[in-house]
């Protein structure tokens with residue numbers, strides 16, 4: 001079961017410029033910047049209640065973020081749901097007929113394990129599952 005919206009991922013071209021924009025939007029500074037080399041991204045996070053905004057810029061040409069921006073421009077890239085047991089959620093979703101982009105949870109930013117579902121299976125929305133690392 002999905003517990004909450006853990007974060008909303010926004011694809012941006014220039015992380016520093018976007019940090020400044022979202023500092024004004026949120027009325028607060030980002031609390032963290034973290035590169036995730038395996039995804040070819042650099043991220044920054046803003047708190048919003050129990051959820052977060054994750055800004056993502058691509059660090060390589062073939063990063064999902066760089067490809068997304070060149071095809072569709074900047075904007076909302078994914079919605080991440082917090083779950084207690086990511087492996088159980090992967091299996092539940094597969095049993096419902098959804099395509100998981102990784103069947104084995106992988107390291108994400110901000111101390112999480114993550115998995116993604118294909119956007120074409122969820123009305124054009126890339127869904128991320130997120131579990132706290134123990």
Ligand SMILES: CC[C@@H](C(=O)O)C(=O)SCCNC(=O)CCNC(=O)[C@H](O)C(C)(C)COP(=O)(O)OP(=O)(O)OC[C@H]1O[C@@H](n2cnc3c(N)ncnc32)[C@H](O)[C@@H]1OP(=O)(O)O
Nearest residue numbers: 009036039064067068077101108109114116119124125126
């Ligand atoms: C920082 C770590 C982590 C965290 O801790 O939070 C992250 O958030 S990492 C975020 C970046 N990583 C990922 O997105 C990994 C999962 N994504 C993928 O595996 C791929 O991006 C993809 C979704 C499978 C698409 O890859 P690919 O098929 O190679 O690219 P295409 O450009 O050909 O896209 C095919 C098709 O899908 C549409 N698309 C792509 N991305 C999205 C998206 N984010 N939302 C909605 N739709 C998307 C794309 O437009 C193509 O559709 P058509 O144009 O209709 O063909």
Ligand SMILES: [Co+2]
Nearest residue numbers: 009054080128
């Ligand atoms: Co994310």
